[in-house]
Amino acid sequence: MKYGILLLLGIFCWISCEMPLHDNFVEMEKPDKELQMGILLDAQKQGDTIVIYKPTQVGYIMKALGKKVDMAFFRMGDKEWSVYEEEGSFYVGPENFPDGSYSLVCQLYSKTNTGSLADQVDREYYMGEIVWPVEIKYEQAPGKALSALVEEDGYMHVSWNKPYLKQKQFLKYEVYGNARLLASIEDAGQLSYVDKGYVGGAQSYFVRVVFTDEGVQDAWDLGFATLENKVEFASERGIERSRISWTAPAKHRCIATLNGKPLLAGEETTCVEFPSVGFGAVGSDQQRVDITLVAASESDRTEEQAVRETFFLSSAGSQISGNRAEYGYFKGQNLLFFSDYSATFRALNLSGLSVYNAYHRESYSTFFSVAESWNDLYTAVYSMDGIDVLDIRSFALKKRITGTGSLFDPVYLTPDGYVVCLQRKGNDPLTVELYSLAEDRLNLSVPLDRRWDESYAGKKLVVSPDGKCLAALHKNTIRLIHINGGAVEADRSYSREFETFLFNPVRPEEVYVAHAGIIYVLNREDLSRIREIPMGGMTLSSADPLTGNLLVYNKTELNVIDPQNGSVLFSMKNASENPLLAGNTLLSEWGLVLNIESWLEK
Amino acid sequence: MKRNIVLLITGILFVCQTRAQELTVEYNTGYGTYQMKDMKDMLQGIRVEPPLDNFQTTDNFPGYMLHNIRFGYAWKKHQAGVLFEYLNTAGRNHLADYSGEFSGEIRVKGYKTGLFYRWSFARLPLGNMALEPYLQFSTGIIADRVKSHTYLAIGETMLVDHYETLHGINMFVEPAVGMRLKVNRHIAVNLSVGYEWDPVSNLYAKKEGQRVKSDAGADWSGLRLQAGLVFYISLKR
Numbered sequence: 001m002k003y004g005i006l007l008l009l010g011i012f013c014w015i016s017c018e019m020p021l022h023d024n025f026v027e028m029e030k031p032d033k034e035l036q037m038g039i040l041l042d043a044q045k046q047g048d049t050i051v052i053y054k055p056t057q058v059g060y061i062m063k064a065l066g067k068k069v070d071m072a073f074f075r076m077g078d079k080e081w082s083v084y085e086e087e088g089s090f091y092v093g094p095e096n097f098p099d100g101s102y103s104l105v106c107q108l109y110s111k112t113n114t115g116s117l118a119d120q121v122d123r124e125y126y127m128g129e130i131v132w133p134v135e136i137k138y139e140q141a142p143g144k145a146l147s148a149l150v151e152e153d154g155y156m157h158v159s160w161n162k163p164y165l166k167q168k169q170f171l172k173y174e175v176y177g178n179a180r181l182l183a184s185i186e187d188a189g190q191l192s193y194v195d196k197g198y199v200g201g202a203q204s205y206f207v208r209v210v211f212t213d214e215g216v217q218d219a220w221d222l223g224f225a226t227l228e229n230k231v232e233f234a235s236e237r238g239i240e241r242s243r244i245s246w247t248a249p250a251k252h253r254c255i256a257t258l259n260g261k262p263l264l265a266g267e268e269t270t271c272v273e274f275p276s277v278g279f280g281a282v283g284s285d286q287q288r289v290d291i292t293l294v295a296a297s298e299s300d301r302t303e304e305q306a307v308r309e310t311f312f313l314s315s316a317g318s319q320i321s322g323n324r325a326e327y328g329y330f331k332g333q334n335l336l337f338f339s340d341y342s343a344t345f346r347a348l349n350l351s352g353l354s355v356y357n358a359y360h361r362e363s364y365s366t367f368f369s370v371a372e373s374w375n376d377l378y379t380a381v382y383s384m385d386g387i388d389v390l391d392i393r394s395f396a397l398k399k400r401i402t403g404t405g406s407l408f409d410p411v412y413l414t415p416d417g418y419v420v421c422l423q424r425k426g427n428d429p430l431t432v433e434l435y436s437l438a439e440d441r442l443n444l445s446v447p448l449d450r451r452w453d454e455s456y457a458g459k460k461l462v463v464s465p466d467g468k469c470l471a472a473l474h475k476n477t478i479r480l481i482h483i484n485g486g487a488v489e490a491d492r493s494y495s496r497e498f499e500t501f502l503f504n505p506v507r508p509e510e511v512y513v514a515h516a517g518i519i520y521v522l523n524r525e526d527l528s529r530i531r532e533i534p535m536g537g538m539t540l541s542s543a544d545p546l547t548g549n550l551l552v553y554n555k556t557e558l559n560v561i562d563p564q565n566g567s568v569l570f571s572m573k574n575a576s577e578n579p580l581l582a583g584n585t586l587l588s589e590w591g592l593v594l595n596i597e598s599w600l601e602k
Numbered sequence: 603m604k605r606n607i608v609l610l611i612t613g614i615l616f617v618c619q620t621r622a623q624e625l626t627v628e629y630n631t632g633y634g635t636y637q638m639k640d641m642k643d644m645l646q647g648i649r650v651e652p653p654l655d656n657f658q659t660t661d662n663f664p665g666y667m668l669h670n671i672r673f674g675y676a677w678k679k680h681q682a683g684v685l686f687e688y689l690n691t692a693g694r695n696h697l698a699d700y701s702g703e704f705s706g707e708i709r710v711k712g713y714k715t716g717l718f719y720r721w722s723f724a725r726l727p728l729g730n731m732a733l734e735p736y737l738q739f740s741t742g743i744i745a746d747r748v749k750s751h752t753y754l755a756i757g758e759t760m761l762v763d764h765y766e767t768l769h770g771i772n773m774f775v776e777p778a779v780g781m782r783l784k785v786n787r788h789i790a791v792n793l794s795v796g797y798e799w800d801p802v803s804n805l806y807a808k809k810e811g812q813r814v815k816s817d818a819g820a821d822w823s824g825l826r827l828q829a830g831l832v833f834y835i836s837l838k839r
Contacts, residue, residue: 017690019667021707022660024696118701120654123756 031112035126036065050134053166055093062086064110073107102134137164146223148205154251159192160207160222169212176206178304196300199293200231200248201307231307237316239572245271255292279315280576280588287313321591328370329582331545337370337379345381350583359395374465375413382411414467422461443486464503473501494527500540506548514540533566544581551581570599623837628672630830635665636691640818645693648706661694679722687714702756709749710820716742735781744772746820770805790832799823
């Protein structure tokens with residue numbers, strides 16, 4: 001009895017240790033196991049198989065018996081998507097489903113609406129699954145891009161994908177190049193065309209397939225390909241020979257002419273070489289080279305596919321002016337000043353052929369020349385209106401000299417700071433005038449006699465590099481005016497036949513007088529003979545202020561010769577009327593400059 | 603501290619030597635009601651959005667049985683000693699049907715430790731027995747343990763299954779009135795009714811190793827009805 005009481009007490013304690021919890025179990029009917037559901041697809045079928053042969057928007061309508069279809073889950077190939085409307089569509093096209101066999105799986109979900117816990121948390125659905133086999137073979141080749149490539153055989157191959165015509169009747173492929181029918185292919189299995197006429201120029205290809213559909217002829221585009229011009233030309237102008245080269249992607253033949261005469265015609269050639277034109281050639285003197293690249297085989301050539309290029313080549317050198325140019329050379333920093341009969345005057349660094357400064361005059365008329373300068377500080381440019389003296393580096397205007405008379409070519413800047421020029425006032429004879437830049441006044445005026453009024457092909461005034469001797473030149477008369485401290489020290493006239501008179505730029509005590517194919521090196525003081533330099537019937541043009549080398553030329557050739565021994569240092573063909581030499585650079589009257597230093601060193 | 607203990611033991615020995623005294627061992631069981639306002643709020647927060655149809659709070663921290671053991675010392679009209687008590691209640695939100703079950707449960711347990719004092723203000727003979735009405739005052743601390751478990755199961759799939767445990771300490775005071783029916787020298791039947799008030803109740807959660815104070819507390823305040831047996835062990839024969 002005692003043990004029974006203890007046992008009951010123990011059970012009571014154990015049960016009462018933790019409060020029991022109550023359940024809220026709701027009795028409700030389970031939903032039917034199945035619900036009849038279906039989906040109606042708007043697609044072409046063959047039996048159970050959905051057949052797609054063109055990009056299609058597949059419509060669908062989902063139905064469930066007495067209930068709403070809340071969601072459908074589609075899967076086809078590697079693509080899955082969900083829809084939440086009972087009616088809609090999805091797209092099947094080459095972009096998302098390429099040709100092939102697929103299974104379209106559609107899982108339909110419809111809520112039971114029982115109100116059960118699972119229903120309330122969207123975990124209780126009727127589910128139905130429908131699967132269709134799908135065959136996709138698009139009637140047209142996917143995309144519209146043709147393959148147009150030059151293959152290893154050197155020819156252009158145009159290829160396309162085979163169109164799927166289903167029940168349409170194939171007639172032919174048509175291949176067009178630049179809108180011209182290149183080929184008509186009646187073999188449905190031939191899916192490429194070799195265009196042997198293609199060289200590499202701009203080209204567009206277009207292919208279409210022609211067929212009959214229920215007796216009616218129609219055509220589909222199979223693609224387009226547009227090719228940019230891939231032929232590149234390059235020209236090089238050398239002292240002796242020039243060259244034009246090119247690259248073309250396809251096999252071709254070159255037909256080239258030089259000034260209208262056949263130059264070369266051949267395959268496997270990528271350049272033509274020919275003798276260069278003379279220095280300074282301009283306009284009609286330039287060489288005309290016509291290059292035509294055509295198909296290698298004559299039978300494949302078409303006029304439209306030929307690639308043509310015409311070159312007008314001048315001689316070697318750099319064109320620094322588009323007009324007739326006048327030059328002044330500054331030895332100290334190897335600078336070439338030039339004007340091209342415009343209102344702008346430029347300085348060119350001959351070492352790098354770069355224009356480093358420019359001076360533009362707006363209020364005055366066009367510059368017509370540059371002062372020949374032996375001065376370290378200034379350069380000058382002049383026109384009919386006067387002379388602008390400029391700082392040699394900054395081109396800041398230092399002095400503007402305007403006289404009362406007319407200014408004649410040329411003008412000089414002497415190393416000791418004088419501007420020397422020829423002026424005429426009214427009907428007075430020409431006068432040589434020295435204008436002191438330091439004192440800002442006209443320092444000296446030396447009248448010339450009336451003979452200098454007559455026309456004369458050469459320069460009527462030349463100034464020595466040291467600025468101490470002025471040579472007034474006219475026909476057979478050389479008048480040497482020696483200046484010292486701004487005053488005339490001696491004034492002598494010599495009667496002597498000459499074509500060219502030059503002061504030796506590196507030896508001020510010497511002058512060069514050219515006559516009848518010979519350069520006479522004379523003493524400046526009295527024009528006594530020092531030595532002679534034969535120049536082979538050429539004309540003396542100039543002496544390089546930098547080196548003293550002499551430039552002689554005729555209509556077809558120019559030579560740079562050593563003033564000491566007359567040896568020819570450099571020679572090339574000439575087309576310039578009046579070439580000049582300054583700073584080891586040949587200058588043409590039409591703005592072509594050619595540095596010949598490297599050839600002189602050889 | 604050591605000095606206080608020595609004084610207490612000396613006092614008890616002195617009383618034992620000088621008066622007629624008894625040791626008491628007492629077991630009571632009973633029924634308690636519990637305030638648990640914060641726990642009820644917490645339970646209301648355990649639900650599914652949007653609200654489920656047929657969803658109910660099946661248990662909302664109702665009063666429940668408690669167990670109490672006291673060891674005391676009785677002399678004349680007085681009795682004092684230590685007490686140990688176990689309390690528990692629970693709340694639950696629940697919905698179940700053929701398709702699944704949602705349950706949000708919070709179980710709260712309290713382990714009370716304290717001191718008590720009784721004063722018998724009368725002795726009424728009933729034949730061989732005697733009825734002793736008394737006043738009682740208890741105080742001490744309650745160690746709380748709160749466990750919550752929320753789950754949503756659909757079929758065999760458990761969509762939600764979340765556990766959380768909180769711990770805390772309360773202070774309590776409990777005045778009561780009762781009576782003992784002394785059957786013989788060794789056994790008495792005890793009845794009492796009182797009210798417990800918890801002026802302090804705190805709960806803490808452990809999150810990422812840190813002790814984080816909860817806004818809620820387990821408030822055991824409420825009515826106490828108890829009945830039990832008292833065993834007397836006489837210290838003087």
